[in-house]
Amino acid sequence: MPSSVSASAPTPPSPATLWTPLTYSVFRAIWIASVVSNIGTWMQNVAGVWLVTTLTTSALLVALMQTATSLPAFMLSLPAGAMGDLVDRRKLLLCTQGFMGVVAFVLGILTLLGQVSALGVLGFTFLLGIGAALNAPIWQTVTTELVPRPVLGFAITLNGVSNNIARALGPAIGGIIIAHYSPGYVFLLNGISFVGTLLVVYRWKRNAETSSGPTENFMGALRTGIRYVQYSPAIYAVLFRTFGFAFGASAMWALLSVVTARRLHLQSGSYGVLLSWLGAGAITGAFLMGRAGHRLNFNQRVLLGSCVFVGTNVGLALAPNEYWLFPVMFLSGIAWLMTMTSFSTTVQLHVPKWVQARVVSIYMLVFQAGLSIGSIVWGELADRLGLQQALLGAASWMAVSLALAIPFPMRSAEGLDLTPAENWPAPTIEGDVDPDHGPVMVTIEYQVPLADQPAFRQAIARLSRLRLRDGALNAGVFADLASPTSITEFFYVATWGEHERQHHRFTREDLLVEAEVQRFHTGPEPPQVRHFLSFPKTTNVELPTPVESLEGPR
Structure with a gap:
């Protein structure tokens, strides 16, 4: 497995605080660079929308600016995650940051020369969106390499603070430059912000990665990431909760400007002030979590954040004036940061490094889907039923979504050891096996007394779920009819190379599950493991077959 910077980092102070991640020099440098880069991105967003507004009378083209920004995330989130696990992350960051810097510089120069059209701005915005979509899952997972696990939650919180500082400062700075000069200068400044990040990442001396089994191909890596989530209850519980929260919270993001302009009859300046209160709340939330966050687990934080957003949507629907909305937005900012960092931290703490970028990309895709679908639904309801009814409907959704905590509780990751176990002995084989040959079936034979078999089945x-999660296409158990105490576990994988990768995916945490199974074995020798390659060699089976039962014989 790849080694990380954090592996040689000093032990964090006990207890860790919000500021502890900043004591690690590489994280501190990258965090500062991300603040600058995020400010440039928010400046770019304001300048791009304003420029399109001045270049065309089409409201559709202006609205398509948001599409040009978000569409690449839907298209490229999963491929970006696979790339982040297959290719050196430092090199990928250098490529994405350099690409976005070049796009921003070219757009700035063309704008200053008066050679850009509304469609051209849309095109360049789409290119920047591609860079951001490829960059996002890699940037998030890099944090796990820069700080040790005990302070990872605080590091992710600081990343959220970075974005909210940028949200508060970027539009204001961009607006001033646009008012006195030209949007082209904003684009150039955004390009310079990417250069700063590029230099910081270039100076980061990331430890070289070592191969852990045969290299995965791109499509196989995509399937593996999806399969890992499918058989990881702790992960898909977060995904369900994330979608439920994002769907309801999207009403605030989608309808705040409409509330400001149409219900309260205020100007754009008031809309900016409300967003500033939101950003101030998020920054305050980071400090509160740093001081008292340990008193609430992640599940409780998400429940509290959802309750606050019930009030947020009610407040937007019923507040008589903007002054009532100031505390509403402030509390919403606290709840937003607290909830989103809880989701992100839970995902990253439950995933080993070999699949981390893929799982984070799936999480980001689900989050973006919740925001996008929710925005469409609440906007359509506002047009058909009225603004207040749509917001009250969103508040009702948030209240109902609290019940998701019952079937999908967020599990604690405290004490999990996800480092590779590397304890599986290499199978004894004659000759060499082509890594692409398969499928491969593995059997493990146990001797289990009849009285212990109900507990053994559990x-x-x-x-078996771990086998499926780590690459098996099917798994289960059989009992010998002639000898009922003889139980055979089986699982099969698509290729010999995929099975070799399974050896490196099994973690020390998984050893506890394996040990629980093996304690029921009563034979004089350890459980016997056999490996079977299809005979004659057949075409690789790519798609998993349905698993009817993971509990074995009844």
């Missing part, structure tokens, strides 16, 4: 079901 334990082996958990182990």
Whole structure:
């Protein structure tokens, strides 16, 4: 497995605080660079929309600016995650930051020369969106390499603070430059911000990665990431909760400007002030979490954040004037940061490094889907039923979504050891096996007394889930009809190379599940493991077959 910077970092002070991640020099440098880069991005957003507004009378083209920014995330989030796990992350960051810097500089120069059209701005915005979509999952997972696990939650919180500082400062700075000079200068400044990040990442001396088994191909890596989420209850619980929260919270982002302009009859300046209160709340939330965050677990934080957003949507629907909305937006900012960092931290703490970027990309895709679909739904309801009814409907959704905590509780990651176990002995084979040959079936034979078999079935079901999560296409158990105490576990994978990768994916945490299964074995020798390659060699089976049961014979 790849080694990380954090592996040689000093032990964090006990207890860690919000400022602890900043004591690690590489994280501190990258965090400062991200603040500058995020400010440039928010400046770019304001300048791009304003420029399109001045270049065309089409409201559709102006609205398409948001599409040009978000569409690449839907298209490229999963491929970006696969790339982040297959290719050196430092090199990918250098490529994405350099690409976005070049695009920003070219757009700035063309704008200053008066050679850009509204469609041209849309095109350049789409290119920047591509860079951001490829960059996002890699940037998030890099944090796990820069700080040790005990302070990772605070590091992710600081990343949220970075974006909210930029949200507060970027539009204001961009607006001033546009008012006195030209949007072209904003684009150039954004390009310079990417250069700063590029230099910081270039100076980061990331430890070289070592190969852990045969290299995965791109499509196989995509399937593996999806399969890992499918068989990881802790992960898909977060995804369900994330979508439910994002869907309801999207009403605030989608309808705040409409509330400001149409219900309260205020100007754009008031809209900016409300966003500033939101950003101030998010920054305050970071300090509160740093001081008292340990008193609430992640599940409780999400529940509290959802309750606050029930009030947010009610406040937007019923507040008589903007002054009532100032505390509403402030509390919403606290709740937003607290909830989103809880989701992100839970995902990253539950995932080993080999699949981390892929899982984070799926999480980001689900989050963006919740925001996008929610915005469409609440906007359509506002047009058909009225603004207040749509906001009250969103508040009702948030209240109902609290019930998701019952079937999908967010599990604690405290104490999890996700480092590779590397304890599986290499199978004894004659000759060489082509890594692309398959499928491969593995069997493990146990001797389990009849009285222990009900408990054994529960334990082996958990182990079978791990086999499926780490690459098996099917898994289960059989009992010998002639000898009922003889139980055989089986699983098969698409290729021999994929099975070799399974050896490196099994973690020390998984050893506990395996040990629970093996304690039921009563034979004189350890459970016997056999490996079977299809005979004659057949075409690789790519798609998993349905698993009817993970519990074994009834």
